[in-house]
Structure formats: C-alpha cells, structure tokens
Amino acid sequence: MAQGPLSGVKVVEFAGLGPAPFCGMLLADLGADVVRIDRKDARPAAAHQVTHRGRKSIALDLKNKHAIELCLEMFERAEVVFEGFRPGVMERLGLGPDVALKRNPKLVYGRMTGWGQTGPLAQAAGHDINYIAITGALHAIGTRERPVPPLNLIGDFGGGALYLAFGLLAALTHARATGKGQVVDTAMVDGAASLMSYFYGFRAEGTHTAERAANRLDGGAHFYDVYKCADGQWIALGSIEPQFYALLREKAGLSDPAFDAQMDRKRWPELKERLARVIATKTRGEWCAIMEGSDVCFAPVLELGEAPSHPHNVAREAFVTVDGVVQPAPAPRFDLTPGAVQGPPPQIGAHNQTSLRDWGFGASRIEELTSKGVI
8 A cells, every 4th residue: 555645535637748648746745546647659668767766657549449447447436536638638539528427426636737627728839938928927027128037837737737636635525525527627837827926916015017027026026036156156135024124234234324224116226236246255155154944035046956955955855866867855744644756657557457357357357458469
C-alpha cells in the first residue's frame, strides 16, 4: 500500500504534457494509486522527468476498441479520472464524461485545458504565456518597459495543476458523501484569474496601478525588491511592515532621514537607487551574515543548483534524490499520514499486468487482453 493521506484512492490519468502530469505527481506523492494510460509508441521514461514520478503505466492503443473497453472497465473501478486533451478528444475516443459516468455514477472526471471546455477560444492552441495574458497576470509582471513571462508557473502549474488537484479532491469528497460523481472543468485561464484575486482587490481599492514596477509588490518599492551584491550575486528584501523596515535600516546603515518616507511612492525610485548602492558594497555572503534569520524579511537569491544545499532546505528535507536526480520533496506535509515519492518515472507499459491485477482484474481477463494485443 502506498504511503500518504490519499492511500487507497484509485486514479486513472491519461498521459499528457505540463500541468496534467504535475497533478498526477501531486496525487501520487500523497499516496493515490495513479495508473497512467500511455501510448504504446510513447518515448521511454527518463529519471529527469520529475513530474512523472510515482505512477504506474499501462500502454494502450486507444484506436483499438478493446483498449477503449478496458479503459471503461478501469473507470468502473476508479474514483477519479483526469485528462488534459483539447475539448472533444475524449468524446471522439468513446471515453467522454457522459459515457464514463454511465459506467460509474460516482466517478470524478477531471478535465485540464488552457482555455476551458467552452468559450470562443476553447479549440485554439495555446501555452501558459497565452492563458495568463488574458487574465491580467502577465501584464502585471515585469519591468516598466515590458511584461516578463514568469516561467510557466502561473498558468500551467499554479492556475492549472493545483486547481485540478483541488477540484478533484473537492469533487471526491462530494462523491463519497452523496454517491454522485461530476465533471471538473479546470481551465488555466480560470485558475490564473483566481490567483490574481488579491491584486484585483488592490485595483478596486486604487492601490495597484497598471504601471509595472511601480507598485508595492512588483518591484516598485525600494523595500520589496532584489538587489545585486558586490560579487554579482543577488539578495531579496521584503521589509514591508514598519518594524521590519526599521530593522532593515538598522542593519543596512540607512540612517539618512530620506528613508523615513517608506510609503511615499514618489520617493521610491530615488530610495531604490540609494539602497542599491549600499547593497553593492558587500557580497551576498556578507549580507547573509548580517541579515539572514532576522526579521528584515531577507533571503539570498539562489540558483536551482544552490537551493537544495541551503541549510533551511536541508533541515526540512525539502529536496530528495531519486535515481540520481535531485528534486523537490512531496508537499504539503502531514504528521499522521506523510506523503512520499512512491517511485521514479515508470517505463511505458511497465505495469500492464500488475496494475490490472491490483485493480481486481482476473487472470482470465488479463490473458484475454494479452491475446488480443491490448496489453
């Protein structure tokens, strides 16, 4: 039995890209029995495919009617199914939610798309950068001169995978209580918009402007930004509250009365330049020795290769190594039923028979599927 609070939950995942696999990783890390339906001709798995970890893999040709029937039989045994195809693909395969819920009325059926199942853009191709562009998120992030893509964290993973996992578990709670399954339509545009709720509130209040790098949390304020040190490395400051700002002034030697004007937006550009000159007088290590661990709200800006070795991350075991690949550990943490990396990324079709046995398929049915070339 897998380890974690979702131990015993049977999930069918249809192999996809980006946010859907990340959702599968989250569920598997917390103990769900996630069986991924892979294409028979899919490329072999590699240890560096971190978001594919912890699953079991069954390789099928979904153009084969017998493979479709096998999927429907698995739906009958599952509590959760999710997919990340364009709208209509699962219906054309004969695996859409209407068919699935007839076979298992308690089933939670998750759908992961960029634009959503409906709307004028539903059938258009897109990526994270496009989805966050129409929510206001992309416009709000960057320099004064131009928006800057924040990796694909906001649309794919924050607005997509996390909302899909949240929606699946909410619907699962409802299904277990009522016996009624449902479809969870997760769109990255919806999730990205939801993530911007805080800033839409600021906009309504009149405290967040459309100008980038001119607001309190977008690098406009001198007390909430990144600064380059004498050695070319960077530090991050977030000294918003008056008491934290006072401590920053003390530790950085900012005794000039000009720094009294903490919340005067007109003074921010000038104060930022002056603070930048101060920070540039010492190395990152020297500033760590002065500020780290204090209430300045300070941290060194670490590269991906440095982060796993930071003492705080080491103490919390925030990173693990699986098959020689350093990667983030499961999150969040549970004191009674802790999650765990259930295994490395599976090879395609590695669990064709073992997973079916685990899911209650008899030896004769597995032999039949084998003889028909389904598995």
